Amino acid sequence: MGKEIKKFKYLKLHTFLSVLFVTLPIFHGLYAASSEREESARLISAGEKAKPFTGKDVKGEFIDLTKYLGKNYIYLNFFTTWCGRCNWETKGINKIYSEYKGEDVVFFRINLMEKEKLVADFAKKYNIPFSVILDEGGKISKFYGIKYVPVNIIIDKKGIVQFAGGLLSEGDLRRRLKEVINHDNIEREARHNPVPSGAGQGEQY
Numbered sequence: 001m002g003k004e005i006k007k008f009k010y011l012k013l014h015t016f017l018s019v020l021f022v023t024l025p026i027f028h029g030l031y032a033a034s035s036e037r038e039e040s041a042r043l044i045s046a047g048e049k050a051k052p053f054t055g056k057d058v059k060g061e062f063i064d065l066t067k068y069l070g071k072n073y074i075y076l077n078f079f080t081t082w083c084g085r086c087n088w089e090t091k092g093i094n095k096i097y098s099e100y101k102g103e104d105v106v107f108f109r110i111n112l113m114e115k116e117k118l119v120a121d122f123a124k125k126y127n128i129p130f131s132v133i134l135d136e137g138g139k140i141s142k143f144y145g146i147k148y149v150p151v152n153i154i155i156d157k158k159g160i161v162q163f164a165g166g167l168l169s170e171g172d173l174r175r176r177l178k179e180v181i182n183h184d185n186i187e188r189e190a191r192h193n194p195v196p197s198g199a200g201q202g203e204q205y
Helices: 002-041 084-100 116-125 139-144 170-192
Strands: 054-057 062-064 073-079 105-112 132-135 151-155 161-165
Touching: 054 132, 073 084, 073 139, 073 170, 084 105, 084 170, 105 116, 105 139, 116 132, 132 139, 151 170, 161 170
Parallel strands: 073 105, 105 132
Antiparallel strands: 054 062, 073 151, 151 161
16 A cells, blocks of 8 residues: 555656646746747837838838948837827928938838828828838837837937937927937047046146
């Protein structure tokens, strides 16, 4: 009787360990996949490197962000045609684009997963004077963790995100762009004109 009990306990333990050995990798895989989904769903933050992407705009032109990363200031606006707040932003964005036209600031609006004709009609209706990129498969919005619209992102000349957030008025967008550009100008001036050692100290007597 004693031997049978020991044998039963051994078989029970062996079964438990076997199940544990099989299920642990599965749970680990599910956790890793869940973590990846959470990471991809998180809106990119200031201080992170901008993520390069390629896409086609409503005029059929191929856009590659790597052409501008590290060389230009980049403004990205994620939107949909049915979003009232996105439509409200349009006039201000167009105006600010005209203020920076010809300078080293590039503007892109990125439409989330709508039909090409619908987006092209929207761009024509609102006279958008710069590239409107189609994100039909949602790949670009996934890169940046877009969960709502509108989303505005400003990237500096080092390819670093300096602002990422929601609705911006014309005045707020103008201010945000100026802050990023002025900060870079101050850094550049400091590099070219370093403060001499001992500067600011009084003369001894």
